[in-house]
Amino acid sequence: MSTLATLGWGPYFSAQLSSEEASTLLVGRVVADRGRRLRLRFEAGDRLVIVPGHLLGAEPAPVAGDFVLAAPGEPPVVARVLERRSALSRNAAGRATVEQVLAANVDLVLVVQGLDEGAHPRRLERTLAAVHASGAEPAVILTKADLVPDAGAALAEARAAASGAPVLLASGVSGEGLDGLAGLVGPGRTAVFVGPSGAGKSTLVNALLGRAEQPVAAVRARDARGRHTTTARRLFELPGGGCVIDGPGIRELRLWDAGGIAAAFDDVAALAAGCRFRDCRHAGEPGCAVAGAVEAGRLDAGRLESLRKLEREAALQEARRGGAAARAEKLRWRPIKKAQRRMYRDRDRG
Ligand SMILES: Nc1nc2c(ncn2[C@@H]2O[C@H](COP(=O)(O)OP(=O)(O)OP(=O)(O)O)[C@@H](O)[C@H]2O)c(=O)[nH]1
Ligand SMILES: [Mg+2]
Ligand SMILES: [Zn+2]
Known part of the structure; x- marks a missing residue:
């Protein structure tokens, strides 16, 4: 049975409700996001709900982890998304100036790296810089520990790249490190898994849940690349308390915000x-x-070198975003200029 408290609800969110909303609307947490069809977990259980059109294009559009208010009905209809405590964002693929929120209200981001691929310190650094900007704390999980006889070197490499964030060895197959992982999440908290396809995120989720909720698939033998088995983000409650969000593989979290570089x-x-x-x-x-x-x-x-590269990228993006803001400003003024011209013309004629 879920309660709002086991789902991570607390004063930060309850303070956002008016007394009328508190008495007429339902509170739910987004456990799966798929456009207009959103799966919400209420205290009474899971329901598919309707997201009205005006909320779909709006900011913030609901994503996994969001707390939302819904009007009761068959089905319930989303009324509004509550202000987020934190959000993990990235630059939308191929777009320099579009922020994509991957998960909302997360306390912890679990950066997963499979030891069959090595520690990948440079990739960890980039990802951790993005995580530090999210308002959530990072942890690095080196999984598939059962596949390597000695993880000492990889562990040291990852620690040197992690800037004090915890680094854990784990295995979804042998069960190594799972208690430590569940302990990091902790009751009432929410963690999101990020990492490349095939790293072993869903295998860890299944091992933590003690049941095969998420499909997993072997990496390609040719190049050890994953097959993008997980296609949507989903939130699960752990038996010992706390929530985890599993999602599609992400090779690299493109930096949205320079704010996390210093901490990383x-x-x-x-x-x-x-x-x-x-x-x-x-x-x-x-x-x-x-x-x-x-x-x-x-x-x-x-x-x-990694730090220099990230700083250069962040500066470039800042400049691009400045350009995008200027364009938006110009568009905002266009109708006003038009109206002005019309006004002058009418006055000169009249
Ligand atoms: N030996 C071993 N194999 C693992 C472990 N974790 C995952 N695997 C294998 O690695 C492959 C990929 O695992 P998944 O859990 O599907 O990886 P994922 O990160 O969820 O991948 P996407 O959903 O594509 O992003 C599967 O064949 C798993 O059986 C582990 O701890 N040990
Ligand atoms: Mg998966
Ligand atoms: Zn110097």
């Missing part, structure tokens, strides 16, 4: 405090403590 590289920031120049760019300046750490083998040159 706080070790570099700490080193930079020792540079001779306050505005040191760590690009060959004398007395550079960051370059010194690379030379001494205390900082991976790849990690520094």
Whole structure:
């Protein structure tokens, strides 16, 4: 049985309801999002509900993890989406200026990497920068631990890339690390799995649930790539408390916001405090403590390069978004300019 509390409901959300809404509308959490058909979990159970057209194009359109108010009926109709506590976003594929919210109201983002592929520190860094910007805390899960005899090197590589975020070894097959994973999620909290297709996200979800809820499929033998088995995001309640959201594989979380870069590289920031120049760019300046750490083998040159690349990307995006905002502003003024011209014309004639 779900209660609103086991679903992660709390004062942050209840404070958003007017007394009229509290007495006439139902509260539900989005457990699966598929456009107009949304599956909500109410205290009384799951229902498919209708999302009225005006909410579909609107911001925010409901996604997995959202708390929504719905008017009772057959079926219930969504009235509004409550303000989110956090949201995991990325740049929509191929669009520099479109934010795509993947999951709402998450406390924890579980970044999954299969050990059959190695630790992939550069990919972890990019993903963690995006997670830090979301308002949720990150954790790295190195899964398929049963496939490698010694995960020590991969663990060390991932830790060096994780900037203090917890890094766990796990296996959906042997069950290693599952208690630690469930403990990270914890009662009343919500975690979302992200990671490339085939990494083993759904296998972990099934192992945590103790039943095969999510289909899983073998990676392609040719190149170990996943087959995008999971196609929609779904929320599950864990037997020991807490919720997890499983979703489609994401090779890379394209950065939406530069806000998480500093937190994802706080070790570099700490080193930079020792540079001779306050505005040191760590690009060959004398007395550079960051370059010194690379030379001494205390900082991976790849990690520094990764930081530079992310900063460049974020700056580029900021500029593009500035351009998009200017275009939107121009469009906003166009009808007014037209009306003005008409006004002057009429006045000059009259
Ligand atoms: N040996 C071993 N195999 C695993 C483990 N986890 C997943 N696999 C295998 O890896 C393949 C992919 O697992 P999935 O759980 O479907 O991966 P996914 O991350 O959900 O992939 P998408 O849904 O495509 O994003 C399957 O063949 C699983 O059986 C593990 O811990 N150990
Ligand atoms: Mg899956
Ligand atoms: Zn420097």
